[in-house]
Amino acid sequence: MNQATLRDQAQAMRTLPKAEVHVHLEGCFEADTLAAWARQSGTPLPRPPERLFQFDGLADFLQFLDWACGLAATPDRLAELSYQYCGRLAANGGGYADMIVNPTHWHAWHGRLGAMLDAIDAGFTAAEQDGLPPVGLCISLLRTQTAQQAAELVDALIDLRHPRVVALSIDGNEAAAGRTGPRFAEAFRRAGAAGLRRTVHAGESSGPDGVRDAITLLGADRIDHGVRAIDDPSLVALLAERQIALGVCPTSNLVLGVYPSIEAHPVELLRQVVLRQPVEQAGVAATAASAYTRLLSLPAFETVAISIPPYLRWPMMRYPRLGRRRNAALQQKRLVQPAILQTITFLTNAARRRALG
Numbered sequence: 001m002n003q004a005t006l007r008d009q010a011q012a013m014r015t016l017p018k019a020e021v022h023v024h025l026e027g028c029f030e031a032d033t034l035a036a037w038a039r040q041s042g043t044p045l046p047r048p049p050e051r052l053f054q055f056d057g058l059a060d061f062l063q064f065l066d067w068a069c070g071l072a073a074t075p076d077r078l079a080e081l082s083y084q085y086c087g088r089l090a091a092n093g094g095g096y097a098d099m100i101v102n103p104t105h106w107h108a109w110h111g112r113l114g115a116m117l118d119a120i121d122a123g124f125t126a127a128e129q130d131g132l133p134p135v136g137l138c139i140s141l142l143r144t145q146t147a148q149q150a151a152e153l154v155d156a157l158i159d160l161r162h163p164r165v166v167a168l169s170i171d172g173n174e175a176a177a178g179r180t181g182p183r184f185a186e187a188f189r190r191a192g193a194a195g196l197r198r199t200v201h202a203g204e205s206s207g208p209d210g211v212r213d214a215i216t217l218l219g220a221d222r223i224d225h226g227v228r229a230i231d232d233p234s235l236v237a238l239l240a241e242r243q244i245a246l247g248v249c250p251t252s253n254l255v256l257g258v259y260p261s262i263e264a265h266p267v268e269l270l271r272q273v274v275l276r277q278p279v280e281q282a283g284v285a286a287t288a289a290s291a292y293t294r295l296l297s298l299p300a301f302e303t304v305a306i307s308i309p310p311y312l313r314w315p316m317m318r319y320p321r322l323g324r325r326r327n328a329a330l331q332q333k334r335l336v337q338p339a340i341l342q343t344i345t346f347l348t349n350a351a352r353r354r355a356l357g
């Protein structure tokens with residue numbers, strides 16, 4: 001593939017209307033911003049700024065995460081981080097995002113969830129006022145937390161009724177934590193009863209049983225990853241029947257060795273199953289359907305494709321029943337035809353690799 005075709009393809013992907021639905025605020029730091037914050041705080045950098053994101057294994061990465069989140073200790077910095085993300089989202093053609101935030105990582109804000117949410121919200125609100133895309137927050141539990149801690153977080157979310165919050169989430173390493181679905185079932189049930197949507201990390205560090213627990217015990221509206229569901233045909237059928245969306249991140253799966261190559265990755269198989277219904281029957285706007293057709297016609301999608309249809313139900317998350325101070329701008333924007341930005345980035349890279357190869 002020549003450079004001009006690649007450029008056209010990248011441009012087509014940028015202009016495709018998209019939503020990013022599997023992104024973590026803990027992963028949104030920019031090196032320059034961290035370097036500036038560290039300078040202001042008199043905190044040494046762990047390594048030179050140009051190598052700040054080069055990690056020496058998982059332990060190094062987790063240590064870095066603590067360090068970076070620790071620097072975002074003021075409302076202004078959290079707002080700056082949130083605002084910067086919206087700028088990148090818009091530059092990539094994104095029209096909306098669900099942002100996962102796990103309060104356990106943000107030590108400076110422990111015990112001050114309301115203030116933390118207000119600070120993040122200030123950045124997102126300023127971004128929207130400047131014409132950047134709206135963002136909803138998915139507040140995440142960690143798999144290693146206790147049932148009591150989960151109950152406390154859900155109590156706090158119900159009490160705060162923050163208009164920026166659209167969902168309860170759970171993330172963390174299931175391979176290390178073991179089976180925890182039963183532990184968190186009550187917290188997720190109460191969150192759902194209070195009007196929050198529910199999104200659950202499962203089926204990457206856990207197998208199909210983790211995905212099944214996410215559906216049956218946690219009432220997941222969406223599953224982040226979920227790819228290991230492919231190991232159990234009855235589970236894939238259940239996902240398709242209930243139209244439960246998967247936030248698939250092939251890049252993450254390959255980096256963590258869940259699959260050895262994109263050719264071995266089940267994203268296309270999963271897409272074929274959930275696409276049994278014609279796109280229009282899934283309640284899709286015509287513009288989204290044509291965008292999807294365009295996607296499939298791109299050469300980069302010969303072997304991998306993007307699972308759009310289930311996500312088309314997800315913008316409902318932008319209208320949480322929970323909010324008592326409703327965010328009018330968030331409710332009025334109906335411009336989003338969701339897809340998976342991260343997958344698109346991945347596909348761009350895959351096309352580039354193919355061209356180089």
Ligand SMILES: [Zn+2]
Nearest residue numbers: 022171201224
């Ligand atoms: Zn994730």
